[in-house]
Amino acid sequence: MYVFIVMLKLTAIMVLAALLLYTTYIYVKRHRRVIITEYKIQPYGCGEALTKEQVSVTSKGLFWSIVSKVFRNLYTILRDRIHTGVLSDWFVLMVLFMAIALIVLTLIALLFAVR
Amino acid sequence: MLYDVLSILINTIVFPGLVFVGIAAWLTQWFYRKLYARMQNRVGPRFIGPRGLLQPLADFLKLLLKEDIVTVVAREKEPILMLSLSIGALIALLSMLPLSPFPLYTENDIILAIYLTLWPPVALILLGFMAPNPYTVIGSSRYMSLIIVCEPIWLMTILTPVVLATRSGATPAYSIFSASLYAWKLWMNPIGAIVLALTLFTAVMVLQCKLMLKPFDIPEAETEIVAGLFTEYSGPKLAYIIMLHDVELVVYALLVSYLLLGGPAPYTLTSLPGALVFIVKYLAVIFLVTWIKASTARLRIEQALMFMLKYVLPLSIIAIILATFAPIP
Numbered sequence: 001m002y003v004f005i006v007m008l009k010l011t012a013i014m015v016l017a018a019l020l021l022y023t024t025y026i027y028v029k030r031h032r033r034v035i036i037t038e039y040k041i042q043p044y045g046c047g048e049a050l051t052k053e054q055v056s057v058t059s060k061g062l063f064w065s066i067v068s069k070v071f072r073n074l075y076t077i078l079r080d081r082i083h084t085g086v087l088s089d090w091f092v093l094m095v096l097f098m099a100i101a102l103i104v105l106t107l108i109a110l111l112f113a114v115r
Numbered sequence: 116m117l118y119d120v121l122s123i124l125i126n127t128i129v130f131p132g133l134v135f136v137g138i139a140a141w142l143t144q145w146f147y148r149k150l151y152a153r154m155q156n157r158v159g160p161r162f163i164g165p166r167g168l169l170q171p172l173a174d175f176l177k178l179l180l181k182e183d184i185v186t187v188v189a190r191e192k193e194p195i196l197m198l199s200l201s202i203g204a205l206i207a208l209l210s211m212l213p214l215s216p217f218p219l220y221t222e223n224d225i226i227l228a229i230y231l232t233l234w235p236p237v238a239l240i241l242l243g244f245m246a247p248n249p250y251t252v253i254g255s256s257r258y259m260s261l262i263i264v265c266e267p268i269w270l271m272t273i274l275t276p277v278v279l280a281t282r283s284g285a286t287p288a289y290s291i292f293s294a295s296l297y298a299w300k301l302w303m304n305p306i307g308a309i310v311l312a313l314t315l316f317t318a319v320m321v322l323q324c325k326l327m328l329k330p331f332d333i334p335e336a337e338t339e340i341v342a343g344l345f346t347e348y349s350g351p352k353l354a355y356i357i358m359l360h361d362v363e364l365v366v367y368a369l370l371v372s373y374l375l376l377g378g379p380a381p382y383t384l385t386s387l388p389g390a391l392v393f394i395v396k397y398l399a400v401i402f403l404v405t406w407i408k409a410s411t412a413r414l415r416i417e418q419a420l421m422f423m424l425k426y427v428l429p430l431s432i433i434a435i436i437l438a439t440f441a442p443i444p
Contacts, residue, residue, distance in 0.1 A: 006221045009123055010207045010231070016127045018196070018203035025195045025351055034182040043186045043248045044346055055188055055247040067260070 122217035130216060131209040136202075140361035144171040146398070147364070147405055154409035171361075178354035186347055189246035194348070197238035197245075198355040204234035205366045212373055213295050214384065220292035225277045228291050229270055235363050236262045236325065242356070243344035254343025257416050258327070258334035264423045265324040271431040272321055275314045276374045279307055279438040291374065299377025306441045313434040315375050319403050320427045322367055324419070326360065328404060330411040331419050368400040376400075 043055045068075040082090050126132055145160060145168055152159025160167025185191045208231040210219050240262065243255025273291070279301055280294035287293055301307035324331040335343035342348075345356055372378055376396045382389030414422065 003221045003223070006219050006224065007227065009119070009219050010210065010227060012123050013127045013132075013210055014200065014203035014207040014231070016123070016203070017133055017206045018199035020128070020133060021199035021202055021355070022196060025199075025355070028179055028351060029183060032180050034180075036182060037184070041184065041186050043188055043246075044341070045249065046341070050249070055249065055252070 126210040126215055126217055126219075127206065131212075131214050132206055136206055136209070136362055136365060137358075139365045140358060141171045141175075142168075143365050143368075143401060144361045147401055150402065150405045151409055154405065175354050175358065178349075178357070179351050181350035183350045183352065184347075186246060186248075188248075189347055194242050194245050194352055195355060197241055198352075198359050201235040201238040201359055202355075202362050204231045205362050207231055209366055209369065211291055212369065213292060213378065214369065214373070218292055220287065220290045222287040223289045224287075225274060225289050225291055225294075228273065232269065232273075232367075233266070235359060236266065238359070239344065242348070246347035248347050250340045250342070250346040251344050253340050254334045254346070258344055260416060260420060261324055261327075261331060261334065261423075264420050264428070265321050268317055268423065268428055268431045269321045269325065271435045272314055272318045273370065273374060275310060275431070275434045275438045276301065278435065279310055279443075282438070282443055283307070291370075295373035295378055296380075298374055299380030302377065304443060306437065306443060310434050310437045310441070311375055313430050313437075315371070317427050317431040317434065318371050318375060319400075319407065320423070322371070322404055323407055324423065325367070326364055326404070328408045330407075330414045332413055333416050333419055336413060364401070364404070368397055368404070371400050372396040 043050045045054075078093075082093060128134060148171070149159040149167070160170035163169045163173045183191075208228055209215060210217070211224060211228055212218065236258070240255050240259050243251040243258070276298055277289055277291060277294040280297040281288045283297065283301065283304070285293040285297035298311070301311055323329070327334055333343075335345055337343075340346070345353065348356055372393065376399075378384065378396070379386075379389035379393040382392055384390060384393060
């Protein structure tokens with residue numbers, strides 16, 4: 001029960017502080033005088049015009065490009081095994097992943113139980 | 116009930132709330148900029164206030180009162196909400212330390228502390244995607260990759276002294292409050308000293324990474340991807356981003372000072388020697404972070420990830436294993 005009270009108090013502190021900061025932003029935004037520059041509302045592209053499609057995120061550019069560079073061997077194995085076009089290959093890998101996660105969680109639980 | 120409400124209000128607004136964190140962030144930024152400049156044979160902030168002391172405040176106010184530019188594809192208010200929540204989370208984290216006049220602690224509160232430290236990275240990653248642009252997206256992607264490697268190390272870094280303190284008899288168990296009070300006694304123990312020394316190294320490395328300081332400033336690499344994930348941000352949003360960065364520096368440095376260096380120990384924080392010892396320890400952490408920043412060059416993303424995986428992660432694993440299983444006399 002006490003854990004729950006501490007959690008509630010911490011949440012109250014976090015939300016209250018955030019609310020104060022957010023209100024400050026809104027207040028300042030409403031009451032200051034600035035010159036609005038309309039031409040700056042296009043995404044910045046170092047002088048090049050960018051369309052909405054060009055600024056959107058692709059999964060390749062987002063995360064996998066870095067994974068493929070840093071863990072090249074693992075990436076190649078995963079790509080060759082998962083992208084076979086056969087659904088069961090993907091399913092086997094996902095089950096394996098879940099099994100490993102389950103084993104790790106069980107080990108952690110056992111460690112705490114032994115304690 | 117009234118006591119609870121008052122304690123929450125004081126923790127949120129005064130100490131260690133927004134007022135304390137704001138002043139600490141301002142003074143820390145000044146110290147950090149001055150130190151960094153001296154290490155590079157520059158003068159640093161100089162003109163506003165005595166020895167440029169008011170420069171960070173002037174920078175913040177200038178940005179806060181500037182035009183808030185929002186591009187046609189960007190979100191307007193969500194970035195500020197995420198930044199505010201992250202600063203709020205860090206203030207809540209400070210309320211769990213013995214620094215607070217009304218500390219909030221319980222058994223296993225380390226889980227809550229870890230949860231609260233996760234807010235700033237998540238907010239910064241989302242920030243890049245909330246103002247899409249090729250540079251912000253690359254920046255966010257790089258930061259996400261760094262954080263995926265850094266967060267487990269950070270988790271083990273703050274878990275190690277807590278586990279060690281709990282095994283040595285600190286109560287409540289697995290609490291950062293009790294571990295903070297007990298940390299200095301761990302340095303008296305040979306195994307504890309080795310473990311804490313290892314953890315101190317991993318903590319400083321992971322701080323550089325989390326705060327995007329050299330050699331890990333890859334997500335905002337200025338000469339390469341404009342300003343990385345902050346490219347589209349200016350005016351008040353940039354002011355809040357800089358504020359979050361400074362608050363992160365303050366809170367993490369305080370956390371390291373308490374959990375790994377024992378805070379004001381062997382004195383108490385309310386005594387003058389205790390306050391001085393605590394300030395010296397805090398400034399030592401800031402000095403170390405600035406020193407590494409000033410003396411290293413930026414790594415490439417894969418170099419940074421491999422460095423963290425090859426050298427820092429194994430050390431943090433060794434430290435947590437030692438903390439969990441080594442016999443403590």
